[in-house]
Amino acid sequence: MTKHVDEMKIVDCVLNRLDEREKRQVEAHLKTCSTCREKWGHWRAVLAQESEIEPSDALNRRMTFSIQRKVAPFRHTRWRKPLFVLMSIAAFMMFAIGLKQHGDVWPIHEPDMAKKGYVIAQHDAVPEQKLLLEPETNRKPVMPLINENISGEIWLNTETNELMFLADGLVPLERNDYQLWIVHVGDYWNGHLLELRDGSTRVYYKAEDIRSLKYLKVSVEPQGGSLTPTGPEIFHIDLIEAEKGR
Amino acid sequence: MDEKGKRLLQAINENSEYAFNEFYRMYAPFVLKIAKQLVSDPLEAEDICHDIFLEVFEKPGEYDDAKGTVKAWLAVKTKHRSIDRLRKKKPVLVRKLEQLDTKEAVKTELEVLKSLEKNVLLEALAHLPEKQREVIYGAYFENKTQTELARTLNKPLGTIKSNVRYGLNNLRKYKKLRQWFA
Structure with missing residues (x-):
């Protein structure tokens, strides 16, 4: 069984903060692991919103x-x-x-x-x-x-x-x-x-x-x-x- | 930005209040955005944000840069705390579910909903109007409404509804719901 990618790496992947090598590794894993793919989809939806919220x-x-x-x-x-x-x-x-x-x-x-x-x-x-x-x-x-x-x-x-x-x-x-x-x-x-x-x-x-x-x-x-x-x-x-x- | 974040965390570790203020100023809007998205409640989101940063102040050494960026660390922390909040505060969860009125909305939240214990989710669902409950329940199990489920499974809608109702009321059997339909 493939080991899941750490969720922080998935977030960094969505935020485009990974170097090329890591990015390729994560993307390759996402193709074969539905659990990580779901997490990736979740973070993509959560982080899609452009505007951040200033604290009151x-x-x-x-x-x-x-x-x-x-x-x-x-x-x-x-x-x-x-x-x-x-x-x-x-x-x-x-x-x-x-x-x-x-x-x-x-x-x-x-x-x-x-x-x-x-x-x-x-x-x-x-x-x-x-x-x-x-x-x-x-x-x-x-x-x-x-x-x-x-x-x-x-x-x-x-x-x-x-x-x-x-x-x-x-x-x-x-x-x-x-x-x-x-x-x-x-x-x-x-x-x-x-x-x-x-x-x-x-x-x-x-x-x-x-x-x-x-x-x-x-x-x-x-x-x-x-x-x-x-x-x-x-x-x-x-x-x-x-x-x-x- | 992340290098600055790491340096600030190091300084917070050395009890610098100034570094904390800077860290908070830099990342609070990001944390708030995620928390609000996850709990769908601005006040709860601020509460979560407060708790997250207090934890950062107390345990800045928990950040491990080998695992990812400071932003990723805060994002995952925020998610866990938001799920915890939904788990512990039923009214917050019910309010969140009330806002999930389309299948698409439910789909983007599935990751969060699946992180909750099933009985917690089902109890909260029981507070929703039936139609909405149907949308969430269907999307949760197969991304389908009860009507779609009835059509797909070639069962009367009434049967599907009563099965769903039964499933909502019978927490131990929820896992078998799909088998009943089939």
């Missing part, structure tokens, strides 16, 4: 989150309640005062928050707030995934439901943008392009329940941003793990 946004999102669940979360560093906080408070106060003096501090738009469920602001738009002064605020340094020259930290206050993400050393990109992804426990997300100033980014985020956040990540995306993360990741900050590690 819903599938893309689901795929991304399934993969995220599989990849190892970021390296652990414990939250510090810190001496560092005291030092940073001064820096932040100077920053806030500086902004106020320039008159370009944006207030938090509560109606906007009611509509979207969160407020996000960057750089000059970061509202004057007490996040860094609050005793409940915790700071955590975060490690970049691909470039040691980049540094980052996150400030999180689960009482006031506020968060601040700061990073330095980001290289401006000519044809791409950095995009921040704020991912919630329910597996939905908000994506925001990061505004760079001298390689730094400052992002403020306030939500109705900050504990509903699962992780933040920053990835390199095509200019103007993507609907779903596609590029290499710079940061991946697991907020659930971070909370546990407090």
Whole structure:
């Protein structure tokens, strides 16, 4: 009895991906084997349709989150309640005062928050707030995934439901943008392009329940941003793990 | 394209999420096309596509380039998973069968239908209107409708129909159906 041709070879035959020698062998076999011939006919019918189908946004999102669940979360560093906080408070106060003096501090738009469920602001738009002064605020340094020259930290206050993400050393990109992804426990997300100033980014985020956040990540995306993360990741900050590690 | 696919699989094996995204972007439309063709249901097809790529991410080393191209590997994987889905979800199978309303349509699906356990197929067929069931059943056994079977076998159509009905209800005897007709 002739041994059947592996189905992958049959598919490659239909896709015209075999070299001449293999093609001749498979075609010769098909003439004598009705089982393989039926398979060949089946694949020819299935693959005859020219157009391929683009996955929906819903599938893309689901795929991304399934993969995220599989990849190892970021390296652990414990939250510090810190001496560092005291030092940073001064820096932040100077920053806030500086902004106020320039008159370009944006207030938090509560109606906007009611509509979207969160407020996000960057750089000059970061509202004057007490996040860094609050005793409940915790700071955590975060490690970049691909470039040691980049540094980052996150400030999180689960009482006031506020968060601040700061990073330095980001290289401006000519044809791409950095995009921040704020991912919630329910597996939905908000994506925001990061505004760079001298390689730094400052992002403020306030939500109705900050504990509903699962992780933040920053990835390199095509200019103007993507609907779903596609590029290499710079940061991946697991907020659930971070909370546990407090 | 296939060389790129192989390189991406190697990178996925080294836990590169970026490589996976690229691999997914390259091949998801191909996988979706096959899955949709096989299960005739866009949502189920997306579900299958999701499962396939998750499996690729977890076990990229399963690909053996000696057996064929990356596309062929994904195609066969998609077929197996689609058949599995039809086997496990009767409503999906019934919906698929409902769309097989011509002999030609059934013929192109015979490979899939034959991969299903006969009792699964017969149970699903029992949910279809009789006329359609007749088309599929006839095509399945001899690519003939019951009317053609009656003419070929020189038997009354009523006899053929009752035999078919009996065959549908009697799973153990389906193999002998053709012998009853003869």
